[in-house]
Amino acid sequence: xxxxxxxxxxxxxxxxxxxxxxxxxxxxxxxxxxxxxxxxxxxxxxxxxxxxxxxxxxxxxxxxxxxxxxxxxxxxxxxxxxxxxxxxxxxxxxxxxxxxxxxxxxxxxxxxxxxxxxxxxxxxxxxxxxxxxxxxxxxxxxxxxxxxxxxxxxxxxxxxxxxxxxxxxxxxxxxxxxxxxxxxxxxxxxxxxxxxxxxxx
Amino acid sequence: xxxxxxxxxxxxxxxxxxxxxxxxxxxxxxxxxxxxxxxxxxxxxxxxxxxxxxxxxxxxxxxxxxxxxxxxxxxxxxxxxxxxxxxxxxxxxxxxxxxxxxxxxxxxxxxxxxxxxxxxxxxxxxxxxxxxxxxxxxxxxxxxxxxxxxxxxxxxxxxxxxxxxxxxxxxxxxxxxxxxxxxxxxxxxxxxxxxxxxxxxxxxxxxxxxxxxxxxxxxxxxxxxxxxxxxxxxxxxxxxxxxxxxxxxxxx
Numbered sequence: 001x002x003x004x005x006x007x008x009x010x011x012x013x014x015x016x017x018x019x020x021x022x023x024x025x026x027x028x029x030x031x032x033x034x035x036x037x038x039x040x041x042x043x044x045x046x047x048x049x050x051x052x053x054x055x056x057x058x059x060x061x062x063x064x065x066x067x068x069x070x071x072x073x074x075x076x077x078x079x080x081x082x083x084x085x086x087x088x089x090x091x092x093x094x095x096x097x098x099x100x101x102x103x104x105x106x107x108x109x110x111x112x113x114x115x116x117x118x119x120x121x122x123x124x125x126x127x128x129x130x131x132x133x134x135x136x137x138x139x140x141x142x143x144x145x146x147x148x149x150x151x152x153x154x155x156x157x158x159x160x161x162x163x164x165x166x167x168x169x170x171x172x173x174x175x176x177x178x179x180x181x182x183x184x185x186x187x188x189x190x191x192x193x194x195x196x197x198x199x200x201x
Numbered sequence: 202x203x204x205x206x207x208x209x210x211x212x213x214x215x216x217x218x219x220x221x222x223x224x225x226x227x228x229x230x231x232x233x234x235x236x237x238x239x240x241x242x243x244x245x246x247x248x249x250x251x252x253x254x255x256x257x258x259x260x261x262x263x264x265x266x267x268x269x270x271x272x273x274x275x276x277x278x279x280x281x282x283x284x285x286x287x288x289x290x291x292x293x294x295x296x297x298x299x300x301x302x303x304x305x306x307x308x309x310x311x312x313x314x315x316x317x318x319x320x321x322x323x324x325x326x327x328x329x330x331x332x333x334x335x336x337x338x339x340x341x342x343x344x345x346x347x348x349x350x351x352x353x354x355x356x357x358x359x360x361x362x363x364x365x366x367x368x369x370x371x372x373x374x375x376x377x378x379x380x381x382x383x384x385x386x387x388x389x390x391x392x393x394x395x396x397x398x399x400x401x402x403x404x405x406x407x408x409x410x411x412x413x414x415x416x417x418x419x420x421x422x423x424x425x426x427x428x429x430x431x432x433x434x435x436x437x438x439x440x441x442x443x444x445x446x447x448x449x450x451x452x453x
Contacts, residue, residue, distance in 0.1 A: 002440060005255035034265035034288040053285040061259040 004046045004060035011048070012058035019056065021115045026054060028112060031105045036065040042072035050106070067098035067106070079107065211349055212416045223349045224325075228299055237401040238305065239276050244396060250343075251278070253445050256438070257340060257371045258282050260449055266290040267337040270361065272326050273297055273344020277306035277315075283338075284315045294336075296322040296329070297344075326354040331361040342371040346417035356430040362452040368432060374439070374446035375419040381442045389414065420446045 019025040032052040039048045047068075049059040071079070075093045078084050088094035096103055121130035159166040167175070210217045218226060242250050257279065263269060265288040271280045274295040283293045295310070297303045300323055307321050324330050326341065326348050339358050348354045358368050376382045389411035397407030418426060420437050423446075427435050432450030439446050 002252055002256050005252045005259065009251060009255055034290070036264070051286050053288060055285060057282060057285050059255075059259050063262065064264065 008048070008058040008060045012056060015058070016055050018113070018115070019109070021120055022113050024112075024114065025109065028105070028109045029054065029056075032102065032109070035067070035099075035102050035106075036063055037102060037106050038063070038065040038068045040068065040070040041076070042070075052106075065098065067096070067100070067102040069103055069106075070095040070097075212413075220349060224298070227347045238302065239309075241397065241401055241407075244400060245393060249441060253371060253440050253447070254278050254282075254342060256440060257342060257369050257447055258286075260438070260447060261338050261340065261369055262367065263287060263338050268335065269293045270329075270331065270336045270339045271295050272324075272329075272339060272341040272358070273347070275302045275306055275342075275344070277310045277319075279340050279342055280306070280319055281310060281313060281315050283340075284310075284319050287318060289318060291318060293319045294322050294331075295319060296324040296326075298323065298325050327357055329357045329361050333360050334363045336361050337363055337366050338369070339366070340369045340371065343373065345370055345372050345423075346413050351418070352426060352430065355427060355432075359431050359452055364452055367449060367451045368427070370423065370427075370448040372423070372446065372448070373414040373417060374423075374437075374443055377439055377443035381444070385444060420448075423448055 019029070029052055035052050037050045037052070039050065041048070046060045047062060049061065049063050049065060051057040051059060051063075071088075071094045075088060078088065079094065085094065089096065118130050118134040121133060124130075125133060160168050209220050211220050211223050212218070246253075261269075261283075263283055263286045265286070267287045268291060269280075269283045269287060271277075271283065271293060274280050274297055277295055280293050280295040287293060295303070295306055297306065303321055303323055310316070310319060322330065326344070327350050339362060341358070345351055345354065355368075362368060376385050390408075393411050394404040394408045397410075398404035401407075417423075420439065420443065424435050424437055427448060427450040431452065433453050435448065435450040437446045437448040
């Protein structure tokens with residue numbers, strides 16, 4: 001059974017389902033109408049070709065495309081941060097060929113995805129239950145993120161101040177300064193020694 | 202099974218029938234199964250026919266603005282995808298000789314909102330009603346084996362293709378392993394007609410399906426037939442162990 005086609009079928013269905021949950025997806029897809037974008041991931045042995053119309057059609061053969069993006073799955077996560085793109089291109093972690101605007105619009109379709117989960121849930125659970133469920137999830141998320149940062153702070157204090165396993169930031173900075181001072185002292189001494197040796201000879 | 206027939210007869214499954222009658226007999230089969238065609242396809246192939254069709258689209262090289270002819274397009278699975286790929290500047294013709302299949306396909310596509318760049322044509326693959334050199338890509342999926350004169354149909358497809366255009370024939374073929382052949386025979390001659398009776402209330406049509414598959418030319422024979430009418434750079438891809446094969450040929 002052709003595995004690439006199976007994978008593309010599943011991916012295509014998932015992508016179009018997710019896009020259909022955001023009513024603004026159509027507007028964001030408009031600049032990409034009839035464009036083809038190939039994404040080559042280091043971990044996947046075939047290219048993923050996205051053909052855009054009012055939906056996304058996914059293919060797996062090498063087609064003539066408007067833009068080709070080559071990267072890896074971990075780097076794809078970093079791509080969410082726009083500021084990193086130039087650095088990634090310079091380091092070779094991301095390669096772009098063809099119409100760059102096409103790639104930017106394509107990334108925007110997914111980055112700007114804004115799904116109203118409460119609205120989606122309300123059609124299944126009803127308005128009140130969906131509202132309560134979302135409030136619960138939001139408070140759970142806030143509490144979880146608070147707990148995570150509190151745990152991080154407590155671990156930091158324990159490692160730095162109580163167990164003395166990790167040096168505090170200031171101590172590291174001081175150490176680096178001292179090393180720099182020693183390095184320049186040694187360099188100065190080396191220069192003096194060199195000139196002294198030349199004079200003696 | 203031999204594919205040689207006395208003059209003026211051809212095969213209809215394992216039976217020899219008058220050439221002029223095959224078209225009518227095939228039409229009766231498809232009139233009978235049209236309404237349950239999609240359900241039966243999913244059941245018979247366990248949904249794998251969708252992957253075979255995806256492979257066909259992958260090999261089509263279709264781009265925005267292309268004109269595509271989907272012969273024996275049936276319920277429009279390929280047409281639906283092609284319509285999205287060719288966009289407003291392109292055009293897709295869904296052609297089928299059988300008006301019941303065409304009606305089911307048209308209703309399905311319209312209900313899915315696929316309109317504007319799709320036209321429906323009731324046409325015989327042997328005499329395609331299109332000008333010479335007018336189509337970029339032709340597909341015929343699970344249809345060629347039902348055509349009375351396959352050489353004539355291939356020649357007709359060659360005529361309407363633009364230079365540089367390609368033909369894709371997706372069709373049942375000969376399994377590449379003996380064990381698979383045995384399992385496939387058991388399935389298609391015993392389970393398939395029963396499934397047809399249960400779901401579509403018609404076992405004869407599915408008995409014909411199994412027989413017509415066995416009578417269809419194997420991979421190499423079909424490739425030779427394509428070459429004989431002028432197709433170049435022909436090749437075929439065996440799918441699911443050769444149960445199905447996709448043949449591709451270009452007109453230059």
